[in-house]
Amino acid sequence: MSNPTTSITLVRHGHVHNPDGLIYGRLPGFRLSEAGRLQARAAAISLRNAGLAALYASPQLRAVETAEILRGEVADLPIIVAPLIDEIDCYFEGHPMEEVEARGWDLYTGVGDGYEVPEDIAARGAQFIAEVRAAHRGNHIAAVTHGDVIAFTILHTMRARVHVSQKRLLDRYGVHDRYPATASLTTLTYRTSDPDEVPTLTYNRPYDDSLALATLS
Numbered sequence: 001m002s003n004p005t006t007s008i009t010l011v012r013h014g015h016v017h018n019p020d021g022l023i024y025g026r027l028p029g030f031r032l033s034e035a036g037r038l039q040a041r042a043a044a045i046s047l048r049n050a051g052l053a054a055l056y057a058s059p060q061l062r063a064v065e066t067a068e069i070l071r072g073e074v075a076d077l078p079i080i081v082a083p084l085i086d087e088i089d090c091y092f093e094g095h096p097m098e099e100v101e102a103r104g105w106d107l108y109t110g111v112g113d114g115y116e117v118p119e120d121i122a123a124r125g126a127q128f129i130a131e132v133r134a135a136h137r138g139n140h141i142a143a144v145t146h147g148d149v150i151a152f153t154i155l156h157t158m159r160a161r162v163h164v165s166q167k168r169l170l171d172r173y174g175v176h177d178r179y180p181a182t183a184s185l186t187t188l189t190y191r192t193s194d195p196d197e198v199p200t201l202t203y204n205r206p207y208d209d210s211l212a213l214a215t216l217s
Contacts, residue, residue: 005191054142
């Protein structure tokens, strides 16, 4: 009988070149910074021996660039663009970052209709997980996506409350940064084909604090 164990590594894209300090959301043209490229390479080196069978990425430039760095280090795989793991559809797109920081990074409360809420993001994250589990049973795949997508997917996957107040409290699941850092690796490992299985979760930020701090300068 074939091994049913399936691992899905959710990679947050590397740090972004954003000199104007904007909430970039789905705005075009936001590429990796030099520090972000170094972070992505550290993630790639961490996955070098993972035996990846597939590589997915959000449509956003920063995610595709991160995936390209992974592909260069890890395996010559095609990058499969996956809208289900796209950045959130956000009211604050183009607004100054300080505006959202003052709200405790709450991009959702009181913004009106027409934008995604945490439950929407968790639902498409869960759909992506279900689809890749079915397509890549017994294999390890990587998917480059975004911080809130990973955070709400973790909460849904671990059967926790999906709410904005919980997205930066992920240390209880082993996310020692409390929220997925840029170029971090969150791996969900499923050992059966049961769609209701709660996976084991491991988290790794594959670079040290000096590179993390470089993104703040």
